[in-house]
Amino acid sequence: MRALVTGGAGYIGSHAVRALAARGHEPVVFDNLSRGHREAVIDAPIIVGDLLSPGDTAQAIASSRAEAVLHFAGLTYVGESVGHPDVYYRNNVAGTMNLLDAMREHRVGTIIFSSTAAVYGDPVRLPIDEDHPLAPVSPYGRSKLMVEWMLRDRAASLGLRYVALRYFNAAGSSLDGRIGEDHEPETHLIPRVLLAAAGELPELTILGTDWDTPDGTCIRDYIHVEDLAEAHVLALDHLAGGGRSASWNLGTGKGCSVREVIACAEKVTGRKVPLVEGGRRAGDPAVLVAAADRIQRELGWRPRHLDLEAIVASAWRWVERGGRYARLAAARGAGR
Numbered sequence: 458m459r460a461l462v463t464g465g466a467g468y469i470g471s472h473a474v475r476a477l478a479a480r481g482h483e484p485v486v487f488d489n490l491s492r493g494h495r496e497a498v499i500d501a502p503i504i505v506g507d508l509l510s511p512g513d514t515a516q517a518i519a520s521s522r523a524e525a526v527l528h529f530a531g532l533t534y535v536g537e538s539v540g541h542p543d544v545y546y547r548n549n550v551a552g553t554m555n556l557l558d559a560m561r562e563h564r565v566g567t568i569i570f571s572s573t574a575a576v577y578g579d580p581v582r583l584p585i586d587e588d589h590p591l592a593p594v595s596p597y598g599r600s601k602l603m604v605e606w607m608l609r610d611r612a613a614s615l616g617l618r619y620v621a622l623r624y625f626n627a628a629g630s631s632l633d634g635r636i637g638e639d640h641e642p643e644t645h646l647i648p649r650v651l652l653a654a655a656g657e658l659p660e661l662t663i664l665g666t667d668w669d670t671p672d673g674t675c676i677r678d679y680i681h682v683e684d685l686a687e688a689h690v691l692a693l694d695h696l697a698g699g700g701r702s703a704s705w706n707l708g709t710g711k712g713c714s715v716r717e718v719i720a721c722a723e724k725v726t727g728r729k730v731p732l733v734e735g736g737r738r739a740g741d742p743a744v745l746v747a748a749a750d751r752i753q754r755e756l757g758w759r760p761r762h763l764d765l766e767a768i769v770a771s772a773w774r775w776v777e778r779g780g781r782y783a784r785l786a787a788a789r790g791a792g793r
């Protein structure tokens with residue numbers, strides 16, 4: 458199937474592009490490269506343009522002759538969204554409206570949307586299943602939930618068919634080490650722990666040691682980025698085969714604490730991670746763990762990397778290679 462992949466130069470999108478191509482689909486990336494990396498796009502052509510431009514967006518849908526859309530493009534920092542809600546609602550909500558309008562104009566009726574565990578807000582029960590109350594606590598989470606509502610309403614009256622995938626903590630890099638996580642700034646735990654192990658950060662600050670958890674640090678459900686990518690292929694095949702619209706969680710169902718991640722990183726790298734114990738980060742819930750059996754039941758999706766060590770090891774291979782697209786490109790340019 459020909460699929461337009463918005464945000465296909467970003468961390469999760471770039472892995473999904475490769476998974477789609479490997480399964481015989483024909484992905485075409487649409488990305489403004491504001492946060493993505495051209496070098497991350499392997500196995501697909503790229504159209505550089507902006508979802509905030511209705512013209513760019515309609516042109517991308519038309520020229521790619523897309524039969525479906527996978528919509529990864531969006532801003533994803535919870536903290537940034539608190540300071541710049543206007544930017545988040547414009548990019549994540551208004552940008553998606555442009556996309557949905559262009560899809561309608563060109564009679565593309567199928568979309569897979571990157572949603573997030575942040576739509577649930579602070580958990581009232583664990584693990585979090587899809588029926589958990591939707592009460593996001595940040596503009597980021599609210600912007601993603603607004604899009605889910607738009608999808609649901611357009612499905613009810615305009616015939617759109619969609620799957621929204623609510624990611625828990627995406628982690629790791631492609632097993633062949635060719636693509637990985639390259640955010641600026643990097644705020645996520647696993648890359649920061651590994652950058653500290655590699656000596657590229659002076660230390661790793663543990664954001665709170667007094668949480669109501671067994672070791673006092675926050676617990677998250679880390680899911681390998683290739684498992685996330687695979688779920689998108691299955692979701693696309695599901696809709697192409699006439700399957701129903703849905704919102705599903707993507708996690709492993711297993712929680713790991715910050716201290717467990719650090720211990721795992723020390724084992725994988727064979728290095729000591731320099732640590733500082735800091736205060737809590739505003740907006741962090743103590744525990745986020747998915748109940749992700751629904752997509753397993755309905756699509757037969759199975760996460761293959763259930764072991765934190767395998768996830769961290771794949772992320773470490775990427776950091777050892779250089780961990781930044783610009784750096785890899787410079788090394789290639791210098792003939793190394």
Ligand code: UFG
Binds near residue numbers: 627646649677741742
């Ligand atoms: N953490 C540290 N030190 C750091 C960075 C993170 O201790 O330097 C801790 C955080 O406090 C948190 C855990 O590590 O407890 C994981 O933090 P991440 O920043 O890696 O991930 P989050 O759980 O904050 O964010 C994820 C997704 C978001 C989503 C959010 C929902 O990346 O897209 O979950 O709350 F919105």
